[in-house]
Amino acid sequence: MSTTATLPPPLHPGRYRIAMVCLGNICRSPVAEVVTSARIAEAGLDDVVEVFSAGTADYHVxxxxxxxxxxxxxxxxxxxxxxxxxxxxxxxxxxxxxxLVMDHSNHDDVTRGAERDRVRLFRDFDPEFPGEEVPDPYYGGEDGFREVLSMVERTSAHLVELVAGVVDR
Structure with a gap:
């Protein structure tokens, strides 16, 4: 999977939908959803950009x-x-x-039998470490959750800049 700093064009004019995906939808993808949604609102794009999250497994639905x-x-x-x-x-x-998936395993689960051009690693948009995975903090300590938040904040800021360039206003 190559890293890229471009976004696919909107499927429908006037709106852009972004799904954040991890394994259980209780750690990484909800953090990415909350932070990115906040950044979208700060940029004044929340009327045309929707951000939500999900897990590839049904453990915590x-x-x-x-x-x-x-x-x-x-x-x-x-x-x-x-x-x-x-x-x-x-x-x-x-x-x-x-x-936007958090790791390669999520990528494999999401792209099974589907078009891949709209599926990327979340950190493909990380300005410091593009293409890296978001590590799962679930089995670790508090530091892991803070580390995830830090990389999500950095990546979301860059992602929102790119989203602003592809949405129709």
Whole structure:
């Protein structure tokens, strides 16, 4: 998988949908959803850009995000209260402009039998370490959650700049 700093064009004029995907949808992808949604709103794009998240597995469907993720987000000033885990649906390929996965395993799960040009690693847009995976902090300590937040904030800032260039206003 090559790294790239370009986005696919919108499937539908006047809107852009981004799905953040990890394994269980309780740690990495909800953090990416919350932070990117906040950055989208700050840029004044929340009326045309939708960000949501999902997991490739159904382990946590309907549950809140991991309390450590929620605490890390809350401590940094984000609202972590609205998240409920959901499972990725392959039908989304027809209606989602960009699917950002957290690691190569997620990429394989999401692209199985589907078009790959709209599926990228989230950190393909990381200005410091493009193409790296977002490590899963689930089995580690608090530092892992803070590290994930830091890379998500950096990557989201760059991603929003790119999104602003492809949406029709």
């Amino acid at each position: 309907g549950k809140s995000m991991d309390p450590r993720s929620a605490e890390t987000l809350t401590s940094a000033g984000y609202d972590a209260t609205r998240h409920r885990a959901q499972q990725f649906q392959h039908a989304w390929h027809d209606d989602v402009d960009l699917i």
